[in-house]
Amino acid sequence: MTAPLASIENVTVLYGGVLRAVDSVSFAIHPGETLGLVGESGSGKTTVSKLILGLLRPTExxxxxxxxxxxxxxxGERRWFRRQAQMIFQDPVSSLSPRLTIRTLLEEPLRIHGLPLKEHWPRMRELMDAIGIKEALLDKHPHQVSGGQARRVGIARALVLNPRLVVADEPTAGLDVSIQGDLLNLMHDLQGRFGLTYLLVSHNLSVVRTVTDEVAVMYLGRLVEHGPTRTVFARPAHPYTRALIAANPVIDPERLHPRATIAGEIPSPTALPPGCRFQTRCPKAQPRCREQDPALVPVAGPDRLGQSAACHFPNDAPERP
Ligand SMILES: Nc1ncnc2c1ncn2[C@@H]1O[C@H](COP(=O)(O)OP(=O)(O)O)[C@@H](O)[C@H]1O
Ligand code: SF4
Ligand SMILES: [Mg+2]
Incomplete structure (x- = not known):
């Protein structure tokens, strides 16, 4: 096994000293791989993304x-790290300044990081060719181009400094299915071409299932399941993962809330339930679940290599198709 490119070790984030947004989470992302991060809103995915990018200092x-x-x-190395780890924003039109042209948006990171002026255009050109951005777009503003093109600009801006790690938070949310497919294919091509490692945050389990190597499932700040994508989707061990897969929000993640099919509401992270955090909603909860907080441990059994789950009563039956 190669050394990880990025990892977090026993990380806890307390907002305002009380809100436990991330609690003792550890995982690693290996070079050239894609890790999918899933879980309902409020589970801590964006906080983890910020941690991986070094934008947020962990409490522990x-x-x-x-x-x-x-x-x-x-x-000096902090500057180096800032080039190595980049973010593809969910909504490039609102995250990119509307006053800037696409040319300026693509060139700005090169300027900020002090790359020699004569290297700017060749690097921009290389990315525009790889990503499919026509020169005619350069003098337009992000809101003047189509949704798909705006996403491409967001991707180009993230890649212009030649990073190794790219964090993408819902990169295809709100797009037509066919454009989603185009973008995911593009991201896959770019991964091979530029040797990228991805952390992909998504509500869309069918996307995660198709494009990731490993998947990490978060619930209320905890990592509740982690493992190779094929294994986790074929035999989800944690009842929460099973519920998410059963809810299977296809197509438009904004419109289909997994919450609709997972009983009850997610508790507030300022009033965490005792024992297992999922016990208030879990169909398999037993008295022990209200007393003991389950640790994330490897799932026993053949074909479960690399899979771990935080549940006293993990499932061992394969998921029905
Ligand atoms: N800056 C912040 N200050 C206080 N609480 C926050 C802040 N950012 C996020 N939270 C809270 O932390 C929890 C996790 O949030 P977040 O990481 O955004 O989850 P997700 O991306 O999975 O929806 C939520 O309860 C959220 O309300
Ligand atoms: S520990 Fe108990 S409550 Fe928690 S997920 Fe497992 S069965 Fe459900
Ligand atoms: Mg988020």
Missing amino acids: GRVLFDGRDVHALPA
Whole structure:
């Protein structure tokens, strides 16, 4: 097994000293792979994305990139790290300044990081060719182009500094299915071409199932299941993962809420239930679940290599198709 490119180790994030948004979470992303991060709204996915990018300092635990603690880097290496890890924003039109042209948006990161002026255009050109952005678009503003094109600009801006790690938070949300497919194919091509490693945050389990190597499932700040995507989808061990798969929000993640089919509401992270965090909604809850908080441990059995779950009574039956 190769060394991870990025990892978080026993990370806890307390907002305002009380809201436990992420609680003792550890995982690693290996070079060239895609890790999918799933879970309902409020489970801590965006907080984890910010942690991996070094944008948020954990209350406890460490964030590592290439084996180095990103919050203990000397100034020069911090700059290096900022180029290595980039974000593709969910909504490029509102996250990119509307006053800037697409040309400026693509060039700005190169300028900020002080790349020699004569390298700017060749690098922009290379990405525009790889991503399919026509030169005629360069003097337009992001809101003047189609949704699919705006996403491409967002991707190009994220890749222009030649990063190794790319975090994408719902990169295809709100797009037509055919354009979603185009973008995911494009991201896959770019991954091979530029040697990228992805953290993909998504509500859309069919997307995650298709394009990720590993999947991590979060619930109320905890990692409740983690493992190779094929294994987890074929034999989800945690009742929450099973419920998410059963809810299977296809097509438009904004309109289909998995909550609709998972009984009850997600509790507030400021009033966590005792024992297992999922016990208030779990169809399999037993008295023990209200007393003991289950640890994330490897799932026993053949064909479960690399799969772990945080449940006292993990499932061992295969998912029905
Ligand atoms: N800056 C913040 N200050 C206080 N609470 C926050 C902040 N950001 C997120 N939260 C809370 O932390 C929890 C996790 O949020 P988030 O990481 O955005 O989850 P997700 O992306 O899965 O929806 C939620 O309860 C959210 O309300
Ligand atoms: S520990 Fe109990 S309540 Fe929690 S997920 Fe497992 S069966 Fe459900
Ligand atoms: Mg989020």
